[in-house]
Amino acid sequence: MSDLIAAYSGGTPPCAIGIVRMTGDGCLETLKKAFFPYSPLEDKKMAYGRLKAIDGRTFDICMACFMKAPSTYTGEDMAEIYCHGSEAVIALCLKTLYSLGARPAEAGEFTKRAFLNGKMNLAQAEATADLIYSRSEQGAKNAAALLSGHYFKPIGRMRQEIMDTVSHFYAVCDYTDEDIDPFEYQKAESSFKEKAGYLQSLYQGYLRSSALSEGVKVALIGRPNAGKSSLFNRLAGFERAIVTNEEGTTRDVVGHTVSIGGKLFSLMDTAGIRQGQSEAERLGVQRSKKALDEAMLVIALFDLSRPVTHEDMEIAQMCRGKKAVAVFNKTDLPKKADVSELERLFEDKIYVSAAAGEGIGRLCQWLEENSGAGSDILITGRRQAELIKMAADSLSKAAESAAGGMTADAFLLDAEQGARLLGRVLGDDVDIDIAHGIFSRFCVGK
Ligand SMILES: Nc1nc2c(ncn2[C@@H]2O[C@H](COP(=O)(O)OP(=O)(O)OP(=O)(O)O)[C@@H](O)[C@H]2O)c(=O)[nH]1
Ligand SMILES: [Mg+2]
Structure with missing residues (x-):
């Protein structure tokens, strides 16, 4: 009723x-x-x-x-x-x-009923919210894959297999006279280890999933007047940041999210890097360096119309260890820079004119190609991810104890705990407050 x-x-x-x-x-x-x-x-x-x-x-x-x-x-x-x-x-x-x-x-009440009536598990209900709030093609496809049970099915299967292993052990202990296959410790150990590895990889995927909702972070860095804000505005599609011919125009990090090739990118325009002339500029440069640290991709911008300086070389050095592209700007002006040394420091190089809009397509292509494996299905919910991580830890512990010669009744307790945690991902024994929190994220009418 x-x-x-x-x-x-x-x-x-x-x-x-x-x-x-x-x-x-x-x-x-x-x-x-x-x-x-x-x-x-x-x-x-x-x-x-x-x-x-x-x-x-x-x-x-x-x-x-x-x-x-x-x-x-x-x-x-x-x-x-x-x-x-x-x-x-x-x-x-x-x-x-x-x-x-x-x-x-109430908000989410239709989906709550779907969950209570066994039409979908809790993780699928969460994926439904992801689908409604998706901001890019990639985000929508990811949510749809989750909704159709892409990884919930293996989790359900895994939980069952663990419980089968546990019951098998107790059956062997309880019915010694009957003809039951012996319990194989090594088989249990390797099965727990394999499951823990798979769950760990799901958790790693979650750590990358903010790219779906917030975009892949891209920092634009370079010395003052290289044209960072001009290029940033080109990518944003409108005059988001102030552009002037004064050096040190941008003082703070200016952010904007854009969709390129169905993927979301969070672009960060930054203050030009040089020895700061004022307190505000020095603080701005600190923020540029922080943005560089946080970014997954870096666009290092260099000005072709002025000679290369030691600041340019420093910027190139700062990109070491990062996935970075050297972008040489102002191809529309007479070339005054010898960029051969800079070119050697970067694997990927693109020539553009932010003012004339040349080469922007190639830069977009570079962003798309370097934004990570696009077809991986990633878990997006923190609740699920934390349970999966704990389940992985429980199973690793069970596998280690089995390898260390501990008795099965002891290490199977950890394995059982892992199975229980996996059950909670799908919505078993879920706390009513947690369920309420999940459904209240929805809009009314879903
Ligand atoms: N001719 C030409 N001028 C450009 C190009 N890109 C930028 N400029 C000019 O270069 C000057 C500086 O551009 P910005 O985009 O403000 O440079 P920035 O790197 O953001 O500078 P800061 O914020 O001071 O660090 C402006 O006068 C722009 O119009 C280009 O491709 N060609
Ligand atoms: Mg600027």
Whole structure:
């Protein structure tokens, strides 16, 4: 038994079509009191008809669909009304449903019901939120892969295998007379070790996953007037940072997130690196160095229209150990720099004119190609990642104890703990507050 809830699930009105959803007991009866189809309603078939308010007056002519339990998103009877997306129509549609007995849904309540009715596990519910909030093609594809169970299935299997190993051991101990295969310590050890390794790699993936939501960090560094802010604005697509012909224009780190080739990049324009002329500039240079440290990719910018200085050489040295590209700017001006030494210090080199917009495509291509393995599916939820890390530690401990000759009943306790933690990733014994926190991240209507 679950009460009937309704909510608006569509985009911000006014929009072409507004979607109003309902789920719970009495869904069909309520729909029929508000929506009058021209032909009989059939399970999961669109119907065309009139939406009528409580006073019996038609306020929209639109499509609606009734979906019979259990094969629905929530596992309950559901209905969706695709009304015109005006604020007034949507409000009247909801008002009508509420006066017919539905109550307003809370944030994420549809998905919460899907979880409670076994339609998806907790990790999949979290992936649904990721999908809604995805900001790049790559983020959406990652969330969709998680939603379809890309790594939850192996986790479920792994938990089962651990529990099978544990039960096997106790069966051997309890039924000594029966014909049960002996318990193989070495096999248990290597299986726990292998699982721990796999879980560790999932956790490592999580550490890289902020690139999906926040973008791969890219620092633009170079001496004053090299054209960093000009190039930054080119990549951002608008005049985000101030550009002047004065040296030391940029004093702070200026950030902007852009999508290039379906991937997200968090660009950081920085203060030009030189011996600071003022306190503000010195602090700015410190921040440039910090941005360089934090960045996954570095664009080191050099000015072709002025001779190379020791500051340029210093900047090149600062890029050591980083994935960096040397970008030689101002190809539109007469060349005054001998950049042969700089060229030797960088594997990747690109010539551009930030002012004329030349070579920017090649730089974008470099960013795309160097932003990491794009097809890896990464875990994005901290809750899941922490449980996975703890499970990996428990299994490593079990494997080490097994290798160290500890008795099976002792090391299997750690393995069992690992299995329990994996269960919690999928939503077993999950604390009600944790579940509540997860669903409240959703918007109303999802
Ligand atoms: N001709 C030409 N001028 C450029 C080019 N890129 C930048 N400039 C000019 O160079 C000057 C400095 O550009 P900025 O983008 O402010 O340089 P910056 O590296 O951000 O300088 P700071 O913020 O002072 O460190 C401005 O006058 C720009 O118009 C280019 O490709 N060609
Ligand atoms: Mg600048």
